[in-house]
Amino acid sequence: MAYRKTPAELRRLEAAREHLVARATSVVAEVGWAQASVTAVADSAGIAAGSVYQHFPSKAALAVEVFRRAAGREVEVLGEVLHGPGDPVERIGRGVEVFARRALENRGLAYALLAAPAEPAVGAERLDFRRRYRALFAEVVHEGIAAGLLPEQNGEITAAALTGAIGEVLVDPLGTPDETTTGALIAELTAMALRCAGADPATA
Amino acid sequence: MAYRKTPAELRRLEAAREHLVARATSVVAEVGWAQASVTAVADSAGIAAGSVYQHFPSKAALAVEVFRRAAGREVEVLGEVLHGPGDPVERIGRGVEVFARRALENRGLAYALLAAPAEPAVGAERLDFRRRYRALFAEVVHEGIAAGLLPEQNGEITAAALTGAIGEVLVDPLGTPDETTTGALIAELTAMALRCAGADPATA
DNA sequence: AAAAGAAGTGAAGCACTGTTCAGAGTTTCA
DNA sequence: TGAAACTCTGAACAGTGCTTCACTTCTTTT
Numbered sequence: 266m267a268y269r270k271t272p273a274e275l276r277r278l279e280a281a282r283e284h285l286v287a288r289a290t291s292v293v294a295e296v297g298w299a300q301a302s303v304t305a306v307a308d309s310a311g312i313a314a315g316s317v318y319q320h321f322p323s324k325a326a327l328a329v330e331v332f333r334r335a336a337g338r339e340v341e342v343l344g345e346v347l348h349g350p351g352d353p354v355e356r357i358g359r360g361v362e363v364f365a366r367r368a369l370e371n372r373g374l375a376y377a378l379l380a381a382p383a384e385p386a387v388g389a390e391r392l393d394f395r396r397r398y399r400a401l402f403a404e405v406v407h408e409g410i411a412a413g414l415l416p417e418q419n420g421e422i423t424a425a426a427l428t429g430a431i432g433e434v435l436v437d438p439l440g441t442p443d444e445t446t447t448g449a450l451i452a453e454l455t456a457m458a459l460r461c462a463g464a465d466p467a468t469a
Numbered sequence: 470m471a472y473r474k475t476p477a478e479l480r481r482l483e484a485a486r487e488h489l490v491a492r493a494t495s496v497v498a499e500v501g502w503a504q505a506s507v508t509a510v511a512d513s514a515g516i517a518a519g520s521v522y523q524h525f526p527s528k529a530a531l532a533v534e535v536f537r538r539a540a541g542r543e544v545e546v547l548g549e550v551l552h553g554p555g556d557p558v559e560r561i562g563r564g565v566e567v568f569a570r571r572a573l574e575n576r577g578l579a580y581a582l583l584a585a586p587a588e589p590a591v592g593a594e595r596l597d598f599r600r601r602y603r604a605l606f607a608e609v610v611h612e613g614i615a616a617g618l619l620p621e622q623n624g625e626i627t628a629a630a631l632t633g634a635i636g637e638v639l640v641d642p643l644g645t646p647d648e649t650t651t652g653a654l655i656a657e658l659t660a661m662a663l664r665c666a667g668a669d670p671a672t673a
Numbered sequence: 674a675a676a677a678g679a680a681g682t683g684a685a686g687c688a689c690t691g692t693t694c695a696g697a698g699t700t701t702c703a
Numbered sequence: 704t705g706a707a708a709c710t711c712t713g714a715a716c717a718g719t720g721c722t723t724c725a726c727t728t729c730t731t732t733t
Contacts, residue, residue, distance in 0.1 A: 429637025
């Protein structure tokens with residue numbers, strides 16, 4: 266055995282991979298999937314195009330990794346809010362607010378996750394991502410129905426509608442919002458979402 | 470003057486162009502924009518790839534024409550329903566139903582119009598398409614508020630939400646629906662949309 | 674220090690597709 | 704009918720961008 270990777274070397278490689286994923290995420294958030302060529306991503310990470318293939322077998326694999334990381338963070342954050350304290354209606358409201366606020370804070374990434382044109386592999390991931398969002402909302406809607414806070418309804422459909430509605434509003438939010446309008450936008454969105462789920466307006 | 474296009478010849482050319490657009494629409498509905506290459510479309514229309522350029526200056530121009538025709542039909546149909554008889558709440562309900570029914574009857578086309586990955590030129594058209602859908606719904610929501618049938622709200626946001634919600638539900642409708650579930654799906658969608666706009670459940 | 678092995682490089686290779694164009698086929702008109 | 708004008712064809716061309724690979728550079732081990 267004339268060569269064995271030393272722990273430091275392994276850390277260096279792992280760090281390089283992380284750096285690549287991080288830079289690729291930035292590039293995608295800035296210019297979208299279509300413009301995020303291997304060359305552009307490699308340039309941004311400060312490595313040669315060929316070196317990308319030291320870490321990923323293909324561009325698609327890198328793209329999927331980028332998507333999964335970003336989407337996973339969002340699903341996790343939303344899940345924590347929706348599983349947190351409070352009655353189901355309150356949690357739905359907070360969930361919508363968190364969803365919207367995070368998307369507005371990084372619109373490029375939100376667009377990339379929700380709607381930007383992408384290769385088929387990323388498209389498949391996106392379907393899964395939206396299904397997970399749906400599942401999270403559907404769970405709380407069902408809780409709300411069971412608790413008598415929401416009327417009888419198909420929770421899956423309401424959950425899908427919430428995902429679609431928020432996405433639609435955020436991806437093209439009627440002109441670039443500034444600080445003041447962002448608050449109003451989120452308030453309107455939350456109110457709309459609660460109506461959509463059938464929450465009693467008097468209670469909310 | 471040794472050659473002037475005869476009316477019959479002009480009709481023939483126009484018909485060939487129409488045929489090309491029609492076939493291209495079918496191809497897009499079946500395999501999506503990404504797979505609808507010039508060769509595939511030309512083959513489907515029974516002409517050579519080069520002949521496409523007798524009718525359109527570029528593939529993008531053909532794609533835009535296909536999108537505009539299909540989207541235009543949908544906007545027109547929805548507009549007729551939303552501007553038709555009945556109070557605003559009834560019209561919103563019927564509009565959602567028509568939107569959904571048409572999308573479910575031709576899911577491939579609906580997906581192409583609403584969500585399928587496409588080149589930038591088509592993406593721009595799609596934004597316009599969604600804005601027109603929004604505008605139609607927003608108008609009726611405002612009427613509903615003015616008539617006291619709907620609570621105070623940002624009509625633009627509700628309209629965007631309706632568009633997004635319906636699109637989300639239809640593009641990936643929780644498994645392929647059969648005849649019986651289609652009816653239930655549309656009923657649930659309509660109910661959700663009316664809640665979303667804040668219509669009084671007792672009235673609906 | 675030197676050999677062995679791995680990572681990094683970047684230009685060339687390659688596949689895929691939109692577009693062009695010279696020639697063949699068709700239609701018009703004197 | 705024959706010449707001119709136009710349409711149609713499909714193979715060749717060209718742009719784009721992912722991927723490969725011979726080579727260089729760096730790290731490890733003896």
